[in-house]
Amino acid sequence: MPIRRSRPSWEVLSGDSADVYFARAQQILDREGLDPIVTMEVFARREAVLCGIDEAKTLLAHALADPADGALVEALDDGDLVVPKEVVLRIRARYRRFGLYETAFLGMLAQSTGWATAARECVEAAAPAPVISFGARHIHPDITDVLDYAAIVGGCVGASTPAGARMAGLAPTGTMPHSLVLIFGDTVRAAEAFDRDMDADVPRIVLVDTFRDEAEEALRVAQALGERLYGIRLDTPSERGRVTADLVLEVRARLDQAGFGHVRIVASGGLTPDRIRYFKDAGAPVDSYAVGSYISGATPIDFTGDIKEIEDRPIAKRGRIPGRTPSPRLRPVDLAVWKGD
Amino acid sequence: MPIRRSRPSWEVLSGDSADVYFARAQQILDREGLDPIVTMEVFARREAVLCGIDEAKTLLAHALADPADGALVEALDDGDLVVPKEVVLRIRARYRRFGLYETAFLGMLAQSTGWATAARECVEAAAPAPVISFGARHIHPDITDVLDYAAIVGGCVGASTPAGARMAGLAPTGTMPHSLVLIFGDTVRAAEAFDRDMDADVPRIVLVDTFRDEAEEALRVAQALGERLYGIRLDTPSERGRVTADLVLEVRARLDQAGFGHVRIVASGGLTPDRIRYFKDAGAPVDSYAVGSYISGATPIDFTGDIKEIEDRPIAKRGRIPGRTPSPRLRPVDLAVWKGD
Amino acid sequence: MPIRRSRPSWEVLSGDSADVYFARAQQILDREGLDPIVTMEVFARREAVLCGIDEAKTLLAHALADPADGALVEALDDGDLVVPKEVVLRIRARYRRFGLYETAFLGMLAQSTGWATAARECVEAAAPAPVISFGARHIHPDITDVLDYAAIVGGCVGASTPAGARMAGLAPTGTMPHSLVLIFGDTVRAAEAFDRDMDADVPRIVLVDTFRDEAEEALRVAQALGERLYGIRLDTPSERGRVTADLVLEVRARLDQAGFGHVRIVASGGLTPDRIRYFKDAGAPVDSYAVGSYISGATPIDFTGDIKEIEDRPIAKRGRIPGRTPSPRLRPVDLAVWKGD
Amino acid sequence: MPIRRSRPSWEVLSGDSADVYFARAQQILDREGLDPIVTMEVFARREAVLCGIDEAKTLLAHALADPADGALVEALDDGDLVVPKEVVLRIRARYRRFGLYETAFLGMLAQSTGWATAARECVEAAAPAPVISFGARHIHPDITDVLDYAAIVGGCVGASTPAGARMAGLAPTGTMPHSLVLIFGDTVRAAEAFDRDMDADVPRIVLVDTFRDEAEEALRVAQALGERLYGIRLDTPSERGRVTADLVLEVRARLDQAGFGHVRIVASGGLTPDRIRYFKDAGAPVDSYAVGSYISGATPIDFTGDIKEIEDRPIAKRGRIPGRTPSPRLRPVDLAVWKGD
Amino acid sequence: MPIRRSRPSWEVLSGDSADVYFARAQQILDREGLDPIVTMEVFARREAVLCGIDEAKTLLAHALADPADGALVEALDDGDLVVPKEVVLRIRARYRRFGLYETAFLGMLAQSTGWATAARECVEAAAPAPVISFGARHIHPDITDVLDYAAIVGGCVGASTPAGARMAGLAPTGTMPHSLVLIFGDTVRAAEAFDRDMDADVPRIVLVDTFRDEAEEALRVAQALGERLYGIRLDTPSERGRVTADLVLEVRARLDQAGFGHVRIVASGGLTPDRIRYFKDAGAPVDSYAVGSYISGATPIDFTGDIKEIEDRPIAKRGRIPGRTPSPRLRPVDLAVWKGD
């Protein structure tokens, strides 16, 4: 499933966004008349959920797709679980065809793999309850689609941006902003407008911490929307002690006592795998978790590209073992398909 | 100095990259016929070097520049040092004019401020030696320019991508990739080609850890390029124990003993403020530090946008204080200028 | 100021509540015809706010007041700050006159000194804001008066039990129980009844966390009682994240914005010196702190009674230095006065 | 087995020792003509050995025993092991009949349960060797009986005060004070007097650390008393390094070598569960442990009383779940029996 | 197997190297005409690999071998694993015959047992790869033979000093000093001279970190010596990051790729059991470990000599149990054999 970001930007293809020393290397090799066939291998040093590799294939397809060049690309796929030092990408091509793109494809891998791996941690902590990616607000808007796609590759069942959800073939997920409640001046009035104005396929999930105590507000909203209320979202601010397991238990009990057993509870607000486990260990009946900065703020996972052969002869810089690394899981990449021709 | 990223992308302006609940709020307010004037304030919860605010101004200028709307924007500037909860941006405008962009401008602020703040930590640790941003390879290529600009705002004297350096009005900084040395098969031969083929204004900085021991290689390169050699870069891989203070001291001593006192030493490889302080405390004569993942992998610094007035009446959600926060440092933003009309 | 507990109970005077080996020792000495004049010194091993010594004087006065016996008692006073191993009580009398009471006077000292010292820690943390003792519910009701007296000796300005407050010459301090609010079904209705039915000299302090969010409830109560409202008490349960500094700041701001600057804020709920310092460090405008289990649950401070002379000759058990310890701060105790004859 | 403290004191029954806000609540409800039937549940938040509940039953019996009132009380019993949040007491009665006693019965539970739970920890650490409560000297003499009763509920086989031992139906346990040895001037002479003067049923246990080395003194005492010596007590002061496992081993060996295999060894002095385990892990043949401040200085275990129904309708304050908690272990309390009529 | 150090030095036999109070005790007893038969037992307080006991037997044999004296010595043997407080040596003899030697035999035991025990830790960490003792340079040259013997008793397969190896019946083990390489100015030239000049039975193990990168140098040496090269030693200095697991893996791979699979890898430089485990856990193919200061700098293991009988009557100082300790593992020592007569 090639992602929708099908054409690399001008900045990437021109090297304008690459480390300048790659452009310089191209220029020197050009002037010296050198362009050997090199074999490069790419790997990370820790266990991870691989992501960004499909975007990297698209980039390499634009660079190397000319069949006359005889370039060979082998790779794993988005979503593969990789072990430390496992080769995820191997390129055999003339160096000047792709050397300039090393910064770009390493960056795609590093950031997306960091996000997907963090998402997986949350998903494993929350299972069987689902996790949704809500982290768009912590990263640059030009890559929120990439974030949300990576979160879904890591196991999230939904994401908050239309662009990201679309990349993963899903509809975006969301509730309502505090702004809306503030403008209506009352949670119930905001909820009623939401119910009145939204398409039928948008689940009615109402944020209940804006003005009053969550337990009180949850009951008011449930009484107002009745069967149409899909769920309520608890997002208690840190100034009020964050969402606690006891709060979830109490809201669940009060809803059930009032006959609103169908109303689901979504928790959000500074969630991490540890915090998710705290809810589970305390028996708090959270129906789904909306995770933000733990995923979007995940540290990129560093990838390294090493030249292992030049003109098919083993070579390596100090510290690395010359020659190809046995990598039986690598699969050939059909560059024409990935270029989208 | 407005940055060059002057026009927000279609995805940002359309809300395609925003949390979907903002689009839904717009739709509800539209159907309900509501569009109050609201005052929103934006702040972070920790001390930071503010960055991304100028890019946010450009975005808001595109949304709010019509003078007929009477929107008022006040803000601080890129590079300002902010304290916890200090207001960095205040918008007074009809909500439907800008509500959709909250995800985008918070994301610009979060990521750039995270990078600039991490860069500042390195710069303070290294002073008076300069720091260069080398982190492009850890993040998505569509935002390497934003990274490098933020690193420079944080105090770095250079950055490795042409796009990023240009945003800050500088030339890009770089040495040579290991690939080039491997293709030439010898550090000295690669250095000679570099010297032969590069423009005169590119400093000759040669990477000396590819094939042989760094001290040996540094002397060989210095003998080959003589006065034209600007510096050598030590980037010893972890498999060889990383760059140590003793290595720097020894290379410096051997270069000096051989009459190459003019050759500068650039250190790189997993540098952090602690590692930089280690070099300084050990008296290692590093002339400049090239920092990668500590800056580019910095966790975004979360920003929050709160509605504090509606139709000029104080209001706030639970946990926040209604009404405007005294913010004497805020300066009015001339939206027409920032739109670039 | 002798405390009101003027007459020791039968259990104490009979030795029924003492370690049985003291009664046995009395019996043996009686049968052997021994009753030497001994000098006993009492001390603790840590710095502390001394308390219980006045109650011990009353006990000793009942045992030793007969002038014919020639007993001499020297002591410090309740509230004195003592250093490790400082002698707080010295008794020179025939052993059979007082040996049986060692368990009792050591117990009075241990528990009261433990409480007073813990109270002092809270008072020092909170200064200049005052501290009130609310810990009666954690200890046996037969000694709540002793607890509250000790807390006041340690620096508290008030205490919650009538008996304890009376011992210190004060009126008891309190607000209202959650039960009252629950029975009225609404905080405002409960507050109005409180205001209607209480004597004028009882400060109107209303508990505002029973049904709704504290900030909302504080405003409702202030609007109902107006100038007559003395203060509100924040006692948020742990299920709602306890009282936070931000909550105090917000409630203060919302009260002030609504013109209720005169309403004081009392904080309670699991307070400790660390938690009090957290409020102060965060600038939270708490007007007074109500402390419970930190004071009432304080570990007793162990006191030791050593015989240092027999018939005025220095002696001591292994591990102790024979003879009187220089103790210039000791003051003679007028036994007749303390007996209350 | 109702304890002997059958009649609550005037201070408790009058509310003089209660938090004043309960008295105020009574007064308000009286003036407002309110006296609903409420259901209150009492629980702790940690695992514990329940104690004080029988004393609370006696108190409630005095308040609620009039059959005309139809009050219903259900409870667990002293010695029950309870889990966190388990209901230990449920009262359904008119509020004004018992509201005033909340401070008292919570305090009875908190302090006694704290002591019994600490005693249990020591007992489990020492098993199969027995533990004796020696902590009277650290608490107020008015409650040493309550302490010793609680320690026995927690599993101690004996206690040092006559009053406490009697409450549990036992004879008090003890050896001799250091004072006695000092007055006789020699351990053997003191032991001989003890043996001469005490009733036959008092075990001859002699303290052997007053003047000389314990091993030397133990042999001297054994030689003097022979078969009549029941045991020796080691209570080495901290100035001499406390009782060590090696000391016990050596004293045991020297006694055995001299033919005194029948003499038991009692250890005391700052014992805690950890210290007891140290002796056991080291194989030190301690025959019984006398524990003081670890039990008597145990922090009270906080109990909470929540109104869960008013006029049989579920209600609760914020943070609690309205309505009765399923509590199958609760047993009805026969108030007439507990009142002792 | 009596060790070669068969005759104690004059200093030991004269008491010149003993604690002076033993000489004084001899003198006093002489003047007082006392010379009882005493039984002394010697033990350590921790688990250990016993060593030095055979040297102690030789010393005692010189002191006590006269059959007329009837001295009885029982002991364990070098290499026995002992448990805490286990008796390793028991002497029954007239005190003046051996009292003077207590300092000497305790010292022999303490230092050798410390070394053997540390060696055992390394050997267990490295198994099945062998360990060699290289620690002579950290201790006084008069006892390097004792060190190396103890290391072999602890399980090392070789040691670097001729004297020490001979004591254990082995040939010494070694490679070449850095000095040799420096004097030849090139590792290959030094290796060739080593190969040319050494006897055939000396394994050709070449140090490869003197001038160039280890991987490069290892290949050069292997090419020069071919099949005659037994192994290379990696001893990377800390200034170059010490020997890392990755370095071993890479050197192994590069040697194998070049057809030198027969060349063994010896690792040295600050090795400890933890560091050895690091290599094993990382899968680094080290063929043998050369350990220096971890063994030679091991803290001596304290031994104590207690008199337990005088004229066959049990006695002991305070803190010890009088009489012989059951010690079934002790074996009689034939003094005449150990004296070497």
Place this chain on the structure above:
Amino acid sequence: MPIRRSRPSWEVLSGDSADVYFARAQQILDREGLDPIVTMEVFARREAVLCGIDEAKTLLAHALADPADGALVEALDDGDLVVPKEVVLRIRARYRRFGLYETAFLGMLAQSTGWATAARECVEAAAPAPVISFGARHIHPDITDVLDYAAIVGGCVGASTPAGARMAGLAPTGTMPHSLVLIFGDTVRAAEAFDRDMDADVPRIVLVDTFRDEAEEALRVAQALGERLYGIRLDTPSERGRVTADLVLEVRARLDQAGFGHVRIVASGGLTPDRIRYFKDAGAPVDSYAVGSYISGATPIDFTGDIKEIEDRPIAKRGRIPGRTPSPRLRPVDLAVWKGD
């Protein structure tokens, strides 16, 4: 002051106790006809009290004293405080004259410097009270003289072995062994014999922990010897809780109360700088400290010998800086004097 160990042993001079690779290097150089003049520098990596250097000078004097050879040796002296990497010894001579002795002189330096440095730590902790070295029993008897000399170089005022004390020009220091007390069966009888039989210049210091409590025994001994008693030694075994500050205080007080203010208190038993500081911080009046294993079990301080010039041309192995290190404190060594010719 050359130490008395004037002539190196045969094992050292023959290389039998050296790392075998030095002998092999000698053999190779001989066969290759090489014997360059080299300059070697010796240094440690940590701050230390230098010791063993004078013994090393004697060794080098025997190797290099022939004036025809023109060897130059520069060095610091025993007792000098050195900083990390400071050169303590520089040799310029034909390599084959001294290369074989590198193991020996490094070992002399490592062990003696380790001991002297540990002694200094104790001395600084104890000042102004003096420290005595009592550690002979933890090390091999062949080097107890070297230990005691090093301890005195580190600041100890005395040492327990005659050989060691003589090397430092002092009389040995000691009290009496437990054995003597045991043989006499009573501390006072042993003390009286000691007093009767020893020369007048031996201070009467009596060990008082063998049979009875220290405080009791100290008084008995003082009464027996009166003015002739110089001091008592407290050496309480760990089974009795070691020597505590309180014990010292009490013994001092009891001696003073009985008129024995002139009797000094020596403390011993597991003393370390921390333990010494504990006594001082507690105000315990210890007159001198006898330290054993902290000094004698000190880890050797590693010294390194680097060749820095060959035939006066700078050279160094990887990781070191070629050429002589500026070392203004080095002083020329007169080899003839040190050889003792």
